Amino acid sequence: MPEIIHVSVNGIAVAVESGTTVAAAVLQCGISSFRRSVTGEPRGPLCGMGICFECRVTVDRLAHAKSCQTLCTPGMEITTDE
Amino acid sequence: MRQTFDVAIVGAGIVGAACALECAQAELKVAIIESSIVGGGATAAAMGHIVAMDDSEAQFSLTRFSQQLWNTLRTELPREVEFELTGTIWVAADEDEMSAVRNKNRYFTSRGVPAEVLDAAALKQAEPNLRPGLVGALLVPEDSVIYPPTAARWLAERAQQCGASLVRGKAIRLRGGSVEIADGTAISSSLVVNATGAWAPELTPGLEIRKRKGHLVITDRYSGFLRHQLVELGYLKSAHSVTSDSCAFNVQPRATGQILIGSSRQYGAEHSAIDHKIVAGMLARACEYMPALGKMAAVRCWTGFRAATPDKLPLIGPSVTDQKIWLATGHEGLGITTSLGTAKLLVDQIVGRRSAIPIEPYLPARGSREHVYA
Amino acid sequence: MSSPRWDIVVVGGGPAGIAAAVRAAETGASVLLVDDNPSLGGQIWRGAEDNSSLRVARSWRERLKRSPAQVLRGFRIFDQPVPGVLLAESAESVREIPHSRLIICTGGRECFLPFPGWTLPNVMGAGGLEAMVKSGVPVAGKSVVVAGTGPLLLPVAAYLRKRGARVRLIAEQASRAAMLRFATAFASQPQKGVQAIGLMWQLVGVPYRLGCWPVEAKGAGKVRAVVLQQGGRRFEVECDYLACGFHLVPNTELAALLGCELRDGAVWVDDAQQTSVPNVYCAGEPTGIGGVDLALVEGQIAALAATDKPREAQQLHQLRARHRAFAAALQRAFALREELRKLPCPDTLLCRCEDVTFHRVAKCQSWREAKLHTRCGMGPCQGRVCGAAVEFLLRWNIESVRPPLFEVRVESIAIELTVGPTPQVSQGAEG
Incomplete structure (x- = not known):
């Protein structure tokens, strides 16, 4: 049984289950837009392996x-843009 | 058919581009010769400050004159030049440096440059992320920052709109009357201007210009963290040394929200590779002044070469060996600021106009007898 | 505290890196394997319980556990401050890694091509969406279109289906003719043919279209539908996720930073997997996309060569040649078609970090000019996404790698080194 x-x-x-990434936790909340780009566009994860920096x-x-490379830890406060 | 120009400028860095625009606006037929990218050399490596400096009376007149030219131009600059009127704060860490602040303040204000002495509390308010315990500072609000490569490109494009020609090619020899290009062609021109920065001695042998290497680091975007360009007053001690390597705390807020961290000075380092010891020292110094920088994400690190002259003033005007080969180089760490002033002084001499400031301190013929008669 | 100088450091814990670390450590050399993920396996063996190469993965992992190789997880190499010393950063700390010899096994990454709407949330890489699902993203009941090109599309689709996704369509840009030619390559690799048939079986009922590719993603705030093209026809498919990747490109940044010669976008190596820089070896995808089997062989050859066992290394050359031939056939089959160069519209964003349009970049003469004048590739991904795209779209050479290789904390660069350069390496490198 995962913790x-x-x-x-x-x-x-x-x-969330232990071993869940921050990106997965955000998507589980139904949030697709993780950040605003430099011109204000909504963005979400692209590469899933820590190279594109879209999921910040x-x-x-x-x-x-980088939310796809960061595992959730108890009490973590995660904030997306807006 | 071979074209003949009035002026052929070698090097489309910010200095060459500014000179080309000034020439074109004076209705001279001008060519800019660039082997690579407009604004791609020391211009691209530079921090991009437009500052009034008071090392010497001559340095002050040229930097202040240039700064005013930039301020006149600023409404015309496109957004991608990223002009930001950030002001500079000269930070004093101890009482010695605080007395330097007061001297600087007297110097600037007596010459019409707005400046304001900040005590420790006012400094904290102006830049809350500086470490506690600093004594005070001098705020010079008219200093600004730009993104140099796009500024050079904008100047070059304006010059082209005014009739200048941009020639792609590597100049391999300058003669009075023509520039030889690596592909075997030649550009014929009444005057030739060497504006190739630290590489100027390759085309004009015997020039007393040395490469002074610098390292810079830029962070990801952290809007609001930093508001002014910050320089430690210890910089005055380190930047003055013409023999030893030095690092000083110098940070800039960019229009993007990124923080540009400098600065270092090295002589005798000819290779563009990054020297870890220098970068580490420079960043450690920055973190001493702004501890929160330590946790910020650094995106990129690079080096560049300043063109340093023995008296730390640029060379603007005819060379001592050939009156048809002119120089616009030797700007050390101030080429972005003084590019516009340099262009004015150069063209004033070419067309015989009266200059706004005395030109003698920047003439290549100044200096030692050996130099003059070399 | 001074660090030991490792005989061999292996960078990257995918198949090539694991094989290299195992074989090197088994010779008695001191070996450190460094990987940037919290767990080993690379992208291909991530969460290996779901993978068809389960048995191979497990046996290599077990062999690694039994070997004396040390493993450093969650550390990313970002610089070589002096020859023979690497710097690595984790979430909490920074480490110096001195070594005598280095084996670079940094793997590959998906190639992304820009098309209108590709920046919408929920448009992800094919491997990208798979990785997200493996790390906890639920897709049960979601509509997914899998598109792009490469051998990854089928296993991704099969995996997503297994996790309950409704895979609406698999769109492969390669032509039917190219795929038929490729099928003959299976003759020499029957086990791969069996794997492919197995995948097709898992995907029964899912439309698989050849010569078909995405031209636009539609939606407000997130993707709602994708427009695809096949022949002269365009059609729209609704979806919650678009999983879209255009095969893989080698991760060559570390090798380039060390001065290793690159050819055609991959790290050049000799017969012994040694790069143009003495004592620096490279194996797996960075030397050219070749898949897991080739990576395993190359990793072993590199390890044996780097531990001065040339004869043992040579015994694997024949196997390597066979896998290389298969890899070459694969590259030919999934070569990007000309039409894809027309995918971006002038105002389509090319650089997602700095929001630079394709038009602004295409006006420049070179990658460096585009970087300086438009900021393309100057953001935190450092051109890893847009760089691969412009290599294809504009046929530019993407040169110049600068430290740090990845974003790192300022304090990590500011560390004072406690070890010096490798004696024999530093002598050779000056010049």
């Missing part, structure tokens, strides 16, 4: 975290 951990996405509490979100107040 359940609690994180927050844009202030809303979410329960703010994790524990640190900007530009």
Whole structure:
């Protein structure tokens, strides 16, 4: 049985299985737009392997975290653009 | 058919591009010869500050004159030139540096440059991410930053709109009256201007110009983290040394929200490879002043070569060996700022106009007898 | 604290890297395997319980566990500050990795081509969506179109279907004729033929169209439908996700940073998998996209050569030649068609980091000019996405690699080195 951990996405509490990436946690909340591009377009994950930087979100107040390469940890605060 | 130009400028860095525009606006028939990318050499490697500097009276007049030219131009600059009136804050870490702040303040204000002394509290308010314990600073609000490669391109494009020709090719020899290109062709021109920065001695042998290598690092976008260009006053001590390697805290907020981190100076380093020891020292210094920089993401690191003269002033005017070969080089770390002033002074001499500032300190014929009669 | 100097450092923990680390460590050399993911296996063996190459993957992993090779997970190599020393960063720390010899097994990445709408959320790579699902994204009941090209499309579609997705269509740009020619290559690789048939079986009922490719993704805020072209016909398919990749490109950045010669976008190696830089070896996808079997053989040859076992290495040359022939056939079959050069419209974004349109980039003469004057490729991905696209679209050479290879913390670059360059390496490298 995988362990359940609690994180927050844009202030809303979410329960995910351990081993879930931040990107997966965000998508599980029904959020497709992870960030706004430099001209304000909505963007979400593309490559899934940490090279495209499209899935960047703010994790524990640190900007530009690659959500597809970051595993959820208990209490993590995840924020997407807007 | 062979075209004949009034002026052939070798090198389309920001200095060459500015000179071309000034020539074209003076209705001279001008060619700019570039072997690679417009604004792709030291211009692309530069920080892109437009600053008033007070190392010497001559440095001050040229930087301030140029800065005013930029300020006149600023409404015309397209968005991609990223002109930002950030101002410079000269940061004082101790009482010695604070007395330098007061001297600088007197110097600037007595010459009509707006400046304001900040105490520790005002400094903290202006730049909250600086470390605690700094003594104060001098704010010079009219300094600004631009993105140099697009500025050079814009100047070159404007020059072309005014009739200048951009010639793609590598100049291999300058003669009074023509420029030989690597493909075997020649550009014939009454005057030839060497504006190739640190590479100028390759085309004009004997020039006293040395490469002074610099390293820079740029971060990802962190809008609002930094508001002004910041320079430590210790910079004055390190930048003055003409013999040893040095690093100083110098950061700039870019229009993109990125933070550009400098700066370093090295003599005798001819290779463009990144020297880890220098970069590490430079970044460690930056983190001392702004600890939060440490956790920020660095995107890229690069090097460039400043064209340094022995007296730290540029060479603008006819060369000492050939009156038909002119120079516009030797701008060290101030080529972005002084490009516009250089162009004015060069063309003033070509067409016999009166200059806005005295030109003598920048004439290549200044300096030692050996130099003059070399 | 001073670090030991490893005899062999292997960068990248996919099949090539695991095989290299195992074979090198089994000779008694001190070996460190560094990988940027939290777990080994690379993209191909990620979550291997779902993979058809399960048995091979498991046996190599077990062999690695039994070997004395040390493994450093979650560390990304970002610079070589002095010859013979690499710097690696993790989420928490930075490390110096001194070594005598290096084996680069940095794998490949998907090639993405820009078309109108490709920047919409939920348009992902084919491997990209698979990786996301493996890391916890639910796709049960979702409509997915799998498109692009390459041998990855079928296993991705099969995997997504197994996870409950409704795979509406698989669109492969390669022509029927090219695929038929390719089928003859299976004759020399029967086990691969069996795998392919197995995949087709898992995908019974899913339309598989050849000579078909996406031309536009539609939607507001996220993808809603994709427009595809086949022959002269265009049609629209609704979907929740578009999984779209145009085969793979080699990850050559580390090799390029070290000064290794590249040819046709891949790292050049000699018979012993040694690059143009002495003591630097390279195996797997960076030397040219060739798949897992070739990667395993190349990794072993590199390890044996790097541990001075040339005769053992030579015994594997024949096998390597066979896999290389298959890889070449694969590259021919999935070569990108000319029409794809017309995919982007002038105002289609090419650089997703800096939002630069295709038109602005195409006006430039070179990659460097585009970088300086439009910021294309200057964002955090450092041209890894748009660079591969312009190599194809504009036939430019993507040169110049600068440290850091990836975004890293400023403090990670600022570390003071505690070790010096490798003696024999530094002598050769100056000049």
